[in-house]
Amino acid sequence: MSITGEKPRLPSAGELEKQIETFLGYRKDHRTGVQVAFYGGNFLGLKYESILRLLAETTRFVKDGRVDSIRFSTRPDTVDTARLDMVSDFPVKTIELGVQSMDDRVLALAERGHTAKDTCDAFALLHERNYETGAQMMVGLPGDTHCRAIDTGRRIAALKPAFVRIYPTVVLAGSRLARWYETGEYEPLALDDCVTLVKELYLAFSRQNIPVVRMGLQTSEELDRDATVLAGPYHPAFGHLVYSEIFLDRASALLEKSPPGCGSTVTMAVHPHSISRMRGLKNRNIGILKKKFAVARIEILPDPAAGNDQIKIVRS
Structure with a gap:
């Protein structure tokens, strides 16, 4: 059918x-x-x-x-x-x-x-x-x-x-x-x-x-x-929404383990193919993380050595 x-x-x-x-x-x-x-x-x-x-x-x-x-x-x-x-x-x-x-x-x-x-x-x-x-x-x-x-x-x-x-x-x-x-x-x-x-x-x-x-x-x-x-x-873009929520959960867990300073800049590295998933649709994930952890800025860098589902905190 x-x-x-x-x-x-x-x-x-x-x-x-x-x-x-x-x-x-x-x-x-x-x-x-x-x-x-x-x-x-x-x-x-x-x-x-x-x-x-x-x-x-x-x-x-x-x-x-x-x-x-x-x-x-x-x-x-x-x-x-x-x-x-x-x-x-x-x-x-x-x-x-x-x-x-x-x-x-x-x-x-x-x-x-x-x-x-x-x-x-x-x-x-x-x-x-x-x-x-x-x-x-x-x-x-x-x-x-x-x-x-x-x-x-x-x-x-x-x-x-x-x-x-x-x-x-x-x-x-x-x-x-x-x-x-x-x-x-x-x-x-x-x-x-x-x-x-x-x-x-x-x-x-x-x-x-x-x-x-x-x-x-x-x-x-x-x-x-x-x-x-x-x-x-x-x-x-249903699949993209799912992947973005996975990346949001993982980024939140990493930042909860090592909380960034208030008003600081957080830099994360992900595989180049995963940058849009990390950002979320219309940068939704960036906005949520900035508000949740009271940071001024979140930067996403490409790292070809990272796994497709991996997030690295470079500095915060």
Whole structure:
């Protein structure tokens, strides 16, 4: 399903070839691998002939060396021995499971069509066949709570995914959730609360060396149209908000350990790629830290030797 709840039309052979050729024409960096990805739907839930056609058409690009492998997303309950046998002859490397939640009460309310056991069984089958297996989870679904979301994160981590994506639940015009929202049966998470929750999940996954490769919905023309999103924690830079809150927490902890003098200048060093995260959106973190610790100025310096999540206090 697409983000609007409408069933997407499968591309014809010509359309698929054109899309792949267009990307390959734009691609400049040959140091990283290239995958053709089938997203936005339930790939293994398609008709068998559709699955075979899409994989066969894409495999041609792998055979000529222009694409390295194939990846797709699918629902946990569509992963079984028969379907995996069917795709085993194709160069599929990565399979992402739309886990969403590991709480059966939440899954039932959201009518996701699968259970937590389905997710566990799917992971077992995919690990057995050595697929790179990712998990997609959602926070703020009907019936979800902060504790249930944290527990979902814990249970997903126990399944040892290669990576995780975390998506906030937003209310889209024309969806069943929109009707619940309009009648007061559903209340989406506030943006600040969602950022804090996803931050906790990110840190929990990071402690177990599980990469979180995306936080927040992918910006698209559909989502950027004001009429599409009725309510919920949608922000085009959601992931940046999460990283910024992490850096704010870490900077605060460092300054609490070694309090700066009132009216002083604090100089911090972070990796060049992390400067915007340290500053926060519109320098929000700088303003909060200056007020909290009564300092006159906060300077952020680039330090290529620093880790991506590391902050060094140079002087205060």
